[in-house]
Amino acid sequence: MDIEELLGRMTPAEKAGQLTQYFYFTLPDTGDTEPAPGVDREEQPHAVEAALARGGAGSLLFVTDPAETNRLQRLALEGGGVPLLFGFDVIHGLRTIFPVPIAMAASWDTDLIERGQAVAAREARAVGIHLTFAPMVDIARDPRWGRIIEGAGEDPFLGAAVAAAQVRGFQRDLIAGPKHFAGYGAAVGGRDYDEANISEYELWNVYFEPFRAAVEAGAGNIMTAYMDLNGVPASGSHWLFTTVLRDTWGFRGFVVSDANAVRNLVTHGFAKDLPDAAARAVTAGVDLEMAISDPAYDHLPDTDVPADVIDTAVRRILEAKQRLGLFDNPYVDEDLARVTLADPAHREAAREAAQRSAVLLRNEGGLLPLAPDRSVAVIGPLADSKRDTLGPWVFDFDLDETVTVLDGIRRVAGDRVTYARGIPVAQRVFPSMFDMFGGNRPEDPEGFDADAAFAEAVEVATAADVAVVVLGEWQNMIGEAASRSSLDPPGRQLDLLKAVVATGTPTVLLLMNGRPLDLRWAAAHVPAILDIWYPGTQGGNAVADLLFGAVSPGGKLPFSWPRTVGQIPMTYSHTVSHEPQNQARRYWDEESTPLFPFGHGLSYGRFGYSDLTATVDGDDVRVSVTVTNTSGVTAPEVVQLYLHQRHGRASRPVRELKGFRRVVLDGGASERVEFAVTPEHRSYWHAAVRDRVLDDSVFDVYVGGDSTASLATTFEITTPG
Numbered sequence: 255m256d257i258e259e260l261l262g263r264m265t266p267a268e269k270a271g272q273l274t275q276y277f278y279f280t281l282p283d284t285g286d287t288e289p290a291p292g293v294d295r296e297e298q299p300h301a302v303e304a305a306l307a308r309g310g311a312g313s314l315l316f317v318t319d320p321a322e323t324n325r326l327q328r329l330a331l332e333g334g335g336v337p338l339l340f341g342f343d344v345i346h347g348l349r350t351i352f353p354v355p356i357a358m359a360a361s362w363d364t365d366l367i368e369r370g371q372a373v374a375a376r377e378a379r380a381v382g383i384h385l386t387f388a389p390m391v392d393i394a395r396d397p398r399w400g401r402i403i404e405g406a407g408e409d410p411f412l413g414a415a416v417a418a419a420q421v422r423g424f425q426r427d428l429i430a431g432p433k434h435f436a437g438y439g440a441a442v443g444g445r446d447y448d449e450a451n452i453s454e455y456e457l458w459n460v461y462f463e464p465f466r467a468a469v470e471a472g473a474g475n476i477m478t479a480y481m482d483l484n485g486v487p488a489s490g491s492h493w494l495f496t497t498v499l500r501d502t503w504g505f506r507g508f509v510v511s512d513a514n515a516v517r518n519l520v521t522h523g524f525a526k527d528l529p530d531a532a533a534r535a536v537t538a539g540v541d542l543e544m545a546i547s548d549p550a551y552d553h554l555p556d557t558d559v560p561a562d563v564i565d566t567a568v569r570r571i572l573e574a575k576q577r578l579g580l581f582d583n584p585y586v587d588e589d590l591a592r593v594t595l596a597d598p599a600h601r602e603a604a605r606e607a608a609q610r611s612a613v614l615l616r617n618e619g620g621l622l623p624l625a626p627d628r629s630v631a632v633i634g635p636l637a638d639s640k641r642d643t644l645g646p647w648v649f650d651f652d653l654d655e656t657v658t659v660l661d662g663i664r665r666v667a668g669d670r671v672t673y674a675r676g677i678p679v680a681q682r683v684f685p686s687m688f689d690m691f692g693g694n695r696p697e698d699p700e701g702f703d704a705d706a707a708f709a710e711a712v713e714v715a716t717a718a719d720v721a722v723v724v725l726g727e728w729q730n731m732i733g734e735a736a737s738r739s740s741l742d743p744p745g746r747q748l749d750l751l752k753a754v755v756a757t758g759t760p761t762v763l764l765l766m767n768g769r770p771l772d773l774r775w776a777a778a779h780v781p782a783i784l785d786i787w788y789p790g791t792q793g794g795n796a797v798a799d800l801l802f803g804a805v806s807p808g809g810k811l812p813f814s815w816p817r818t819v820g821q822i823p824m825t826y827s828h829t830v831s832h833e834p835q836n837q838a839r840r841y842w843d844e845e846s847t848p849l850f851p852f853g854h855g856l857s858y859g860r861f862g863y864s865d866l867t868a869t870v871d872g873d874d875v876r877v878s879v880t881v882t883n884t885s886g887v888t889a890p891e892v893v894q895l896y897l898h899q900r901h902g903r904a905s906r907p908v909r910e911l912k913g914f915r916r917v918v919l920d921g922g923a924s925e926r927v928e929f930a931v932t933p934e935h936r937s938y939w940h941a942a943v944r945d946r947v948l949d950d951s952v953f954d955v956y957v958g959g960d961s962t963a964s965l966a967t968t969f970e971i972t973t974p975g
């Protein structure tokens with residue numbers, strides 16, 4: 255297809271259409287909820303189909319049925335003649351659901367992460383999807399914010415590595431759309447969609463880093479963010495989408511707005527009306543408007559936006575379609591789609607991912623792995639909830655093939671397993687905007703007696719050799735529009751845990767969560783705690799593999815786990831200031847250290863670190879360390895390198911992650927692990943210079959199994975002359 259020739263033939267209305275992406279809802283009507291504010295469930299598909307017939311839509315989102323993508327594609331080709339680009343939130347799998355993104359990040363295994371998103375992309379492309387609104391690469395240092403679950407946590411270096419791996423995986427078959435540019439994770443108070451005020455120093459050094467890495471990895475798309483960033487709505491920011499993204503980083507793909515975010519420029523009190531919103535967004539560099547209904551970009555032909563600005567945006571969309579081969583091959587093979595979705599290799603990959611993402615927070619007395627012949631009481635409301643096992647941000651899952659924790663344990667321990675659900679997660683049902691997708695509301699049967707169920711759970715625990723208690727949050731208590739003001743395990747779950755521990759039966763706590771919860775009591779009284787997150791389709795099998803020792807856990811926390819909500823926001827990567835000797839006692843009533851540090855995670859092995867060296871060679875530094883598995887079992891370890899600059903033009907954090915490597919060592923084995931510390935690792939963005947700088951300085955290097963690593967060495971960099 256000759257894109258310039260096509261562009262030359264298009265009318266202004268058709269061009270505006272190419273720049274419009276409509277939601278197309280073909281979702282089950284669950285009765286009491288609307289699909290989205292202001293959307294008529296009956297009318298919306300007709301309105302979209304009418305737009306397709308007149309060439310008034312370039313892209314659709316939320317269609318996952320291959321027969322439907324083909325039907326709608328045909329309508330578009332018969333209408334405007336330009337193929338549609340189908341987008342969807344393929345966040346952690348399409349049919350095969352992988353652990354939630356924060357869990358995948360906890361694997362610290364970029365190869366695993368890349369392979370996982372490649373599976374997701376393969377399934378998505380098979381049904382006709384071309385663009386995923388993922389990865390979400392927003393740094394999150396406030397776990398009240400529910401969307402912490404969608405990202406890689408608090409750290410820019412880990413976040414950048416995970417972002418790049420996801421882009422590589424997705425882009426084997428799709429266009430990846432890292433989001434939400436930029437600063438969304440810093441919403442004040444952790445309240446979703448609220449404004450973010452972030453210094454430029456922090457933007458460049460922390461919040462931008464995963465985006466920069468995603469762009470370098472070749473991401474074809476970027477999504478805007480909903481909130482005001484430093485007083486300007488991100489979705490209308492020329493600085494973000496032109497100065498930073500294109501002029502500084504050389505991004506060559508297209509930008510999509512978040513849903514209704516162009517219209518929202520009016521809501522923000524920024525744009526005067528919809529034509530003004532459209533003009534300001536497209537001029538800022540927002541090429542495609544994602545619209546639930548009534549797009550602002552419909553008004554583009556009536557604005558005075560120069561024709562070449564519009565043409566540039568349209569060209570970017572057409573080029574993306576060209577690169578995807580849609581002009582030659584717009585349809586999918588529906589039979590092949592069915593086969594691809596059922597691929598057993600995809601389930602195997604999901605099981606491995608769930609094994610590697612679990613984080614063993616505590617294992618006193620070696621309670622785990624469990625001995626094979628013991629009777630096990632499985633307790634808790636989340637132990638047998640298929641929907642919760644999958645986590646949020648999935649829509650095309652198959653509940654029938656979802657393996658819960660109870661299923662997984664039963665497959666190994668058979669009739670040695672007893673089960674009691676105990677109490678519901680929470681007393682109150684939390685309404686979620688995702689309820690419209692069905693299957694989200696755990697209801698109690700009529701006449702349910704919570705006290706009796708609680709007592710039964712305690713009895714079951716008393717009678718067993720080991721109790722495995724599964725606690726956490728319902729999956730719809732976390733994610734978009736699911737912030738919390740407290741980190742307490744909801745409802746009476748903590749009481750249930752206390753009652754089970756009080757029976758004297760050795761207790762293992764499994765956590766299903768996407769944010770850290772207040773575990774102060776559990777960390778002092780429960781011998782074994784394994785964070786399994788929302789582990790996905792194969793979750794239960796993977797959890798059983800871990801519990802019974804077929805594989806060792808080896809995940810590491812991608813965030814600092816606070817003791818209490820009052821410590822938020824917190825990061826290991828803070829600076830030193832007045833009275834550093836009191837740094838751990840900054841509060842009158844609580845320590846200021848986390849309950850579990852960033853990078854923490856145990857395994858069934860035990861690791862020692864020795865012989866740390868740093869050798870300067872010009873601008874580069876080579877760091878080596880010997881890692882030894884001092885236990886008798888094969889186990890994984892993530893070796894982490896942290897850097898600290900002692901003096902310079904800015905006060906730099908006490909330590910920053912600058913390298914990590916996952917190794918698997920047999921019992922008794924040692925390995926020499928090497929890292930390169932390059933000028934890139936030492937550089938940082940300086941507000942006065944308005945660019946990245948390198949300081950001559952003395953640097954401390956810490957290497958170990960978490961961010962409190964004590965094995966240290968130093969090196970000095972002096973620039974000659």
Ligand code: NOJ
Nearest residue numbers: 343387433434512513734
């Ligand atoms: C709004 C969310 O903020 C964004 O992340 C998502 O991709 C879109 N809705 C589409 O579902």
